[in-house]
Amino acid sequence: NAPLAELDPEIAAVLEGELARQRDTLEMIASENFVPRAVLQAQGSVLTNKYAEGYPGRRYYGGCEQVDIAENLAIARAQELFGAEAVNVQPHSGAQANAAVLHALINAGDKILGLELAHGGHLTHGMKINFSGKLYDVGAYGVDPTSHRIEMDEVRKRTLEHRPDVIIAGWSAYPRQLDFAAFREIADEVGAKLWVDMAHFAGLVAAGLHPSPVPHADVTSSTVHKTIGGPRSGFILSKEELAKKINSAVFPGQQGGPLMHVIAAKAVAFKIAGTDAFKDRQERTLRGARIIADRLSQPDVASQGVSVLTGGTDVHLVLVDLRNSSLDGQQAEDLLHDAGITVNRNAVPFDPRPPRVTSGLRIGTPALATRGFGDVEFTEVADIIAAALRDGASADVEALAARVAKLTADFPLYSGLQQ
Numbered sequence: 001n002a003p004l005a006e007l008d009p010e011i012a013a014v015l016e017g018e019l020a021r022q023r024d025t026l027e028m029i030a031s032e033n034f035v036p037r038a039v040l041q042a043q044g045s046v047l048t049n050k051y052a053e054g055y056p057g058r059r060y061y062g063g064c065e066q067v068d069i070a071e072n073l074a075i076a077r078a079q080e081l082f083g084a085e086a087v088n089v090q091p092h093s094g095a096q097a098n099a100a101v102l103h104a105l106i107n108a109g110d111k112i113l114g115l116e117l118a119h120g121g122h123l124t125h126g127m128k129i130n131f132s133g134k135l136y137d138v139g140a141y142g143v144d145p146t147s148h149r150i151e152m153d154e155v156r157k158r159t160l161e162h163r164p165d166v167i168i169a170g171w172s173a174y175p176r177q178l179d180f181a182a183f184r185e186i187a188d189e190v191g192a193k194l195w196v197d198m199a200h201f202a203g204l205v206a207a208g209l210h211p212s213p214v215p216h217a218d219v220t221s222s223t224v225h226k227t228i229g230g231p232r233s234g235f236i237l238s239k240e241e242l243a244k245k246i247n248s249a250v251f252p253g254q255q256g257g258p259l260m261h262v263i264a265a266k267a268v269a270f271k272i273a274g275t276d277a278f279k280d281r282q283e284r285t286l287r288g289a290r291i292i293a294d295r296l297s298q299p300d301v302a303s304q305g306v307s308v309l310t311g312g313t314d315v316h317l318v319l320v321d322l323r324n325s326s327l328d329g330q331q332a333e334d335l336l337h338d339a340g341i342t343v344n345r346n347a348v349p350f351d352p353r354p355p356r357v358t359s360g361l362r363i364g365t366p367a368l369a370t371r372g373f374g375d376v377e378f379t380e381v382a383d384i385i386a387a388a389l390r391d392g393a394s395a396d397v398e399a400l401a402a403r404v405a406k407l408t409a410d411f412p413l414y415s416g417l418q419q
């Protein structure tokens with residue numbers, strides 16, 4: 001029972017180092033967040049010891065009376081939060097949730113239609129070497145080459161051409177809201193099921209700041225760790241008539257024993273997501289993204305060939321187009337990293353550069369909103385990013401890093417926490 005630092009100093013050093021990295025930099029990867037301590041506590045608990053194959057009240061193992069309570073709470077809270085008929089909280093991750101959704105809805109060889117990966121779709125929506133691309137007959141819709149928006153005429157056209165069994169609405173990199181009612185109509189036109197993957201914007205939906213897909217979709221999947229800010233994991237909402245199929249697709253279809261420590265942490269995250277403080281955080285998330293989009297659209301930056309895809313954002317992220325800039329995606333990511341800001345390079349639609357380099361950046365605000373940032377701080381962050389992208393190779397990185405250091409010092413993260 002030696003403490004980690006004694007038993008395994010190498011791993012203890014990684015935890016320490018990572019805590020320091022998170023404290024001392026500005027985390028702006030759109031899919032990341034900082035979980036509250038209560039989530040860390042639930043996730044780092046003895047529940048990790050428990051096998052609980054099956055579902056509450058119907059387990060294949062004894063001794064599940066405590067973990068049943070946790071799972072039932074997670075289910076009830078998600079149900080209330082999203083107004084869902086049925087909930088499965090067992091998927092280990094977003095990708096596992098998505099595998100279960102397709103497993104439940106269709107058979108190998110059937111047809112799916114989702115947003116093109118290079119236009120902001122996810123691997124699990126039909127990428128060639130992902131299970132979704134290998135098992136199913138994949139079609140895709142893209143964004144409009146000029147507006148960079150998903151136009152419903154295009155979705156309808158691709159649907160009528162491909163005649164999918166499942167239409168997927170959802171994205172990993174897209175800065176606007178989707179028209180779920182229009183997706184529903186198009187799905188009905190060809191008798192397809194509608195699956196919405198709200199992994200990215202679920203926190204905004206929970207806060208009532210983004211239209212909910214739940215009334216329109218047959219199935220809605222999500223992660224818990226992006227805008228919601230809970231443990232790394234997934235969950236699935238569905239109509240009651242699909243609940244049995246979804247449950248058996250998750251277990252035993254895709255997974256064995258559920259991660260009960262993570263399920264307890266999901267319950268905690270869903271509880272927090274029902275509070276006013278959570279709504280305030282999501283509001284600051286949205287305002288922060290708008291502040292960044294506005295700043296990066298100003299003439300000093302725009303004149304250097306930097307632009308904001310779709311001209312702005314309705315969500316928690318901004319997509320920056322560097323096709324006409326002196327920086328490529330990799331260089332811009334590295335430059336911001338040197339200044340202490342973590343973002344990820346991201347392909348823009350119709351990107352001339354390879355996926356490892358790209359001509360874009362994806363910049364997200366959820367983690368900094370969780371850290372406590374409001375309009376004033378996001379205005380400063382936006383200006384630091386703008387200066388870096390405007391000045392490129394001649395940016396004064398030291399001066400920018402000093403501005404970042406002031407922000408991180410003013411907003412301490414996990415104060416007093418020891419790893």
Ligand code: PLP
Pocket residue numbers: 031092093094095096098122124170171172197198199200223232233234
């Ligand atoms: N769905 C979407 C839209 C995502 O953006 C992601 C993660 O990036 C996932 C699913 C997969 O989540 P995970 O990384 O937990 O498997």
